[in-house]
Amino acid sequence: MQAxxxxxxxxxxVLRDTEGEVIDQSAEGQPLSYxxxxxxxVPGLEKALEGHAEGEEVQTTIEPDEGYGPYRDELVQKVNREAFQGVDELAPGMSFRAESDAGPMIVTIKEVDGEEVTVDGNHVLAGQTLDFTVNIADVRQATETEIEHGHVHDDGEHSHE
Structure with a gap:
């Protein structure tokens, strides 16, 4: 069966940046199912895997437009510290779920300057070229429920509807 x-x-x-540094990888013995x-x-990875079967290895380089998108400066903004009510200590690198005009998004703190906090709404990998090495562990027909919901149900119940 094919993807x-x-x-x-x-x-x-295994996901590497253009310097060959590992950015992310699936956990040992725990493949990612989608x-x-x-x-x-990301669209570029889905396209690269299309038509490949269980046991195949696929290597692909994905440009930002087919990955997490370009880095957008307008997603970096300064907000008042009051936006983080209930959080005692703010530090660069912390991520929060925020509501925006475009719906919920994850923002990462870049800088804290007194009452002013600089947040970045870009995905951490936005603007980066991604080098993927993928081994396809398994391909199966999705259940009707999975197709209806648009995502995998990994509860071990795929064989009966």
Missing amino acids: QRDNVVSIHY LHGHDNI
Whole structure:
């Protein structure tokens, strides 16, 4: 079976930056499972895996437009410390879920200057070229429920509906 729309694909992956440094990888013995064709992984990786089967290794380089998008300066803004009610200590690198005009987003604190906090709403990998090495561990037909919901249900119940 091949990676194609409405199939659940389980992958082991290593993600490196253009310098060859490992940015992220799947946990040992725990492949990432996703529903192919439903925008659950970055577009460039989904395209690269299309048509590949269990046991295959795929290496691909993904430009920002097909990855986490370009880095957008307008997503960096200064907010008042009051926006973080209930948080005693703020430090660069901390991430928070925030509501924006475009819906919920994750923001990361870049700088804290007295009452002024600089936050960045870009994905941590925005603007980066991504080098993926992927081993396809398994491909199976998704259940009707998974297709309806648009994501994998990993509760071990895939064989009966």
